[in-house]
Amino acid sequence: MELRQLRYFVCVVEEGGFTRAADRLHLAQPGLSAQIRQLEKELGQPLLDRSGRSVTPTEVGRAVLPYARAALAAAESVRQTVDAYTGLLRGRVRLGLVSGATGHAFDLAALLADFHDAHPSVEVALTEDATERMQAALLAGELDIAVLGTAEEVPPPGVAFQTVIDVPLVAAVAPGDPALDRVDGTSVPLADLRDRPLICLPRGTGVRAALERGCAQAGFRPRVAFEAAAPHVLSQLAARGLGIAVLPAGEDESPLDGQLRTLRIVRPEMRARIALAWQAGGPSGPAAQALLDGLREALPKPPGSQNEPAHPSQQRPLQY
Numbered sequence: 001m002e003l004r005q006l007r008y009f010v011c012v013v014e015e016g017g018f019t020r021a022a023d024r025l026h027l028a029q030p031g032l033s034a035q036i037r038q039l040e041k042e043l044g045q046p047l048l049d050r051s052g053r054s055v056t057p058t059e060v061g062r063a064v065l066p067y068a069r070a071a072l073a074a075a076e077s078v079r080q081t082v083d084a085y086t087g088l089l090r091g092r093v094r095l096g097l098v099s100g101a102t103g104h105a106f107d108l109a110a111l112l113a114d115f116h117d118a119h120p121s122v123e124v125a126l127t128e129d130a131t132e133r134m135q136a137a138l139l140a141g142e143l144d145i146a147v148l149g150t151a152e153e154v155p156p157p158g159v160a161f162q163t164v165i166d167v168p169l170v171a172a173v174a175p176g177d178p179a180l181d182r183v184d185g186t187s188v189p190l191a192d193l194r195d196r197p198l199i200c201l202p203r204g205t206g207v208r209a210a211l212e213r214g215c216a217q218a219g220f221r222p223r224v225a226f227e228a229a230a231p232h233v234l235s236q237l238a239a240r241g242l243g244i245a246v247l248p249a250g251e252d253e254s255p256l257d258g259q260l261r262t263l264r265i266v267r268p269e270m271r272a273r274i275a276l277a278w279q280a281g282g283p284s285g286p287a288a289q290a291l292l293d294g295l296r297e298a299l300p301k302p303p304g305s306q307n308e309p310a311h312p313s314q315q316r317p318l319q320y
Helices: 003-015 018-025 029-043 059-086 108-118 131-139 178-182 206-218 231-239 286-298
Strands: 091-098 122-129 145-150 159-173 187-189 198-200 224-227 244-248 261-266 271-279
Touching (some): 003 018, 003 029, 003 059, 018 029, 091 131, 091 286, 108 286, 131 145, 131 271, 145 206, 159 178, 159 206, 198 231, 231 244, 271 286
Parallel strands (some): 091 145, 187 261, 198 224, 198 244
Antiparallel strands (some): 159 244, 159 261, 159 271
16 A cells, blocks of 8 residues: 555545546546556455445545545655755645635635745645535645635634635615615615515525525525625616625626616625634644735735734735
């Protein structure tokens, strides 16, 4: 049994198949399959179920998986200990990102590029997913860091947050919509959106959770007619008169400026929050800790945030 075979096994499980695992490992698929079969032959039991559309661990595979991960982590710790004496940082960091999280407030690609320039031996694996699944992945140790949406001011047990964006939810309404007949000013009570077709982010996102919680407080369930993962698509749908878009404040701006009227939703007010999240005990390795430290310094902090304030030279103004 070799460490590389355990690494291949864990990778196939995480990717749900040999093709994606081979791409991630930069291996030919036949060679990867042969190494896994050799490991199974040595252990005398199949570790992977190949009968379905995706590859899943067998009962034995599920039992073996935590030990395989522990062995790989122990080997990585040996490498990190040696690297600490040479000043070299390397490893693999798993970063999760909720769809539409960056908006115009920060450039995550630029931050990751800067990190790569500083630490070229560190591989950053970026995946996009829903908030609920990323929180579960953080707790399970399948992600090191996540940028996610949340309706909560306080993180769930086992997770630490740094709020990056905290803005109110607004209703983006096309001219002529009946909802505007009762509006006097710049806000609309949430109850006035009862029975109106709404356009919102999908379930599993922080904005959708905030909307559903607010509607429950107002005594009704939202009628969501359209869903989209990108906020600008919600604005486009609303501009065509397909419903009222519920968005974080600012996401309705150009190129649709003038086509939509923005009303702050009140009674109750709802907030859209984006948070940088990690395990409460801290990342599992030096590479993840270094990326987390860099993101915590570089990402914006909302005015009045309870997080530690950044140095003024490090703060970046929110664009929405």
